[in-house]
Amino acid sequence: MNKTKQNKTEQNKLVTLNLKEDFSNLKKNGNTFRPVSWALFNYKKNIYTYSRFAWTIPSYLATAVIRNRLKRWCRTIAKEHKDLNNNDINIVFLRQKKDFYKNLNYETFSSGLKKALQNIQK
Template sequence: MGNRHLESLRKKSDFQEIKNSGKRIRLNNWLLLNYRKNESAKLRVGMTIPKKVGVAVVRNKLKRWCRECLRHGNIPGVDINVVFLGSDKNFFKKLEFRNFKEAFEQGINRIAKSL
């Protein structure tokens, strides 16, 4: 399970469908999860990280952290869009992995319970 490949959401229409017909979990003032059940048995993930979050290094770090947390999760058959909400640029720069992981896994567990 630790070596699981994640499929990406790539089309604008996929993101729009999740936003319009999916469910939403706002975990805190900086992280939002939009999700919906999909037809396949695969987990598909997209990330929305605006430049307001920080420089490319910070945005890429957040993407790596998301993929790492999702690899160890067990929620097949779901499309998830992870949305990072604009905050103080230094907030994401100073954010530690353990704090991110705790918040993110709380959201993943709520998604798993609602399916």
């Protein structure tokens, strides 16, 4: 692969939080708000020149198929907002009524997440 292709793929790559220390630091020292009834956002400025994303989806929320759909939707929206002023962002999905996440459509999901990400950007 030539160098320009490699740089483009590195620039387009979504960076995620994956260390336990990152999550605990974000929870302890970060800001928290709840823009929608079904999700909680933890965020904090980081020292990098890019944003890092994570999502916490406990297994009791829904079946694996539904949880994977939520992760896929999160990745799509995070890729659109990855230039978000170098923040660490964790989206925590909260317990809801039975079949809530199964019946959640993409338009409702994306409008809630985009509203929250715009709030973080301010």
